[in-house]
Amino acid sequence: MNLLIRGGRVIDPSRDVDDYLDILIEEGLISRIDPHIEQEGVPVIEAAGKVVVPGLIDMHCHLRDFNESYKETIATGTKAAALGGFTTVVCEPNTDPPLDTPQAVEQWINRAEQDACVNLYTKVCLTKGRKGKQLVNLRALVHRPWVVAATDDGNPVVSDNVMERAFVKARESELLLTPHCEESPTTIQDFQQQNPLIPLAEEIAHYKREPYYVARDLQLAERTNWRVHISHVSMAQSLGLIKQARARWVPVTCEATPHHLTLTEKDAEKCGPDAKTNPPLRQRDDVKALQQGLKDGTIDCIASDHAPHAPHEKARGWEAAPMGAIGLETSLGVILTSLVHPGIITLTQAIELMSINPARILGLSGGSLSIGKPADITIIDLEKKWVVDPSLFASQGRNTPFKGWRLRGKAYATIVGGKVVMKAEELLV
Numbered sequence: 001m002n003l004l005i006r007g008g009r010v011i012d013p014s015r016d017v018d019d020y021l022d023i024l025i026e027e028g029l030i031s032r033i034d035p036h037i038e039q040e041g042v043p044v045i046e047a048a049g050k051v052v053v054p055g056l057i058d059m060h061c062h063l064r065d066f067n068e069s070y071k072e073t074i075a076t077g078t079k080a081a082a083l084g085g086f087t088t089v090v091c092e093p094n095t096d097p098p099l100d101t102p103q104a105v106e107q108w109i110n111r112a113e114q115d116a117c118v119n120l121y122t123k124v125c126l127t128k129g130r131k132g133k134q135l136v137n138l139r140a141l142v143h144r145p146w147v148v149a150a151t152d153d154g155n156p157v158v159s160d161n162v163m164e165r166a167f168v169k170a171r172e173s174e175l176l177l178t179p180h181c182e183e184s185p186t187t188i189q190d191f192q193q194q195n196p197l198i199p200l201a202e203e204i205a206h207y208k209r210e211p212y213y214v215a216r217d218l219q220l221a222e223r224t225n226w227r228v229h230i231s232h233v234s235m236a237q238s239l240g241l242i243k244q245a246r247a248r249w250v251p252v253t254c255e256a257t258p259h260h261l262t263l264t265e266k267d268a269e270k271c272g273p274d275a276k277t278n279p280p281l282r283q284r285d286d287v288k289a290l291q292q293g294l295k296d297g298t299i300d301c302i303a304s305d306h307a308p309h310a311p312h313e314k315a316r317g318w319e320a321a322p323m324g325a326i327g328l329e330t331s332l333g334v335i336l337t338s339l340v341h342p343g344i345i346t347l348t349q350a351i352e353l354m355s356i357n358p359a360r361i362l363g364l365s366g367g368s369l370s371i372g373k374p375a376d377i378t379i380i381d382l383e384k385k386w387v388v389d390p391s392l393f394a395s396q397g398r399n400t401p402f403k404g405w406r407l408r409g410k411a412y413a414t415i416v417g418g419k420v421v422m423k424a425e426e427l428l429v
């Protein structure tokens with residue numbers, strides 16, 4: 001766990017550092033950062049021409065496993081993370097079985113301890129079976145340090161009443177809420193069953209209720225004075241609501257995905273089921289608003305919502321295909337190519353959005369290159385040109401809307417607690 005990273009351009013916005021520096025790692029911790037470090041007998045990574053940043057953190061991923069190991073496992077998912085430059089990943093609880101009991105959480109922890117090659121954390125469910133009816137015993141599920149937030153990923157909690165109680169319980173357990181303000185097939189079905197005489201409104205059928213749930217959850221955050229982090233914001237209107245709430249000091253943060261930041265519904269038509277996501281890809285104006293939200297700080301994080309499905313599931317055609325796209329191995333390249341190189345956001349902002357802010361929001365130790373901190377470090381080759389070829393992915397998923405894209409910029413090395421888990425596109429685990 002001793003290592004010298006030599007000659008790289010170190011960018012650490014958390015300490016206002018942007019300079020050519022060497023970093024010495026001893027016993028997994030950052031022990032020295034200086035212009036020139038000579039140390040005998042320590043393995044060296046030459047980082048000249050590359051950028052050295054606090055390890056990237058993806059706070060919204062689906063690593064499946066258990067009864068869905070045919071889609072992805074913690075082993076393959078964290079390998080994909082390492083290849084994509086992520087030192088830390090946070091899993092969603094909509095696994096099969098879902099993380100809604102202490103036993104399920106324990107089973108997840110055991111698997112993570114055994115199989116993960118990067119730092120791994122998880123969220124837990126808010127309601128039993130993610131059905132939105134009966135709250136879980138949140139206190140019994142908060143297994144620190146593993147459990148960092150709660151959500152019914154994939155489903156909004158439809159009942160205002162249940163959601164208000166969820167806020168109160170989350171505050172009692174000091175657990176962040178990361179609601180999914182999206183319409184889902186389950187909630188649409190619920191609505192139809194409960195209201196058989198009301199024809200389904202077009203907005204619901206087209207998954208446009210996001211701003212409704214965002215407004216509701218902001219109101220609950222304000223009323224209960226508890227923190228809320230809105231998952232994958234996709235519409236301009238939602239962002240407007242978040243801005244207004246911030247102005248009233250509502251404790252809210254939010255994230256957007258690389259696909260919602262770069263693609264529109266037109267791309268979904270061209271790409272087919274691999275671009276079928278929830279929330280769906282939106283209009284050009286929404287994409288522009290999200291990009292503006294990155295610039296002006298309304299959006300705090302970029303998260304992939306890495307959602308692998310088996311090729312045969314995505315081959316069922318648009319209507320029947322499951323929702324979701326993978327992203328761990330493309331996020332950094334897409335953000336650098338589409339947002340950083342064209343000057344829409346700066347490299348410093350990208351590092352804030354992909355490392356510092358998620359660490360701060362989740363209370364994790366990463367997001368900074370400070371002496372004495374665990375050496376979670378990503379080395380980036382900003383100029384590396386490559387073409388997205390899903391057949392080469394470590395993820396079992398192939399469902400990416402970015403297939404065939406020519407990207408500029410890629411992770412060169414991923415270092416977790418001083419251990420090099422990926423270097424020059426090779427996994428070392």
Ligand SMILES: [Zn+2]
Nearest residue numbers: 092153154305
């Ligand atoms: Zn998700």
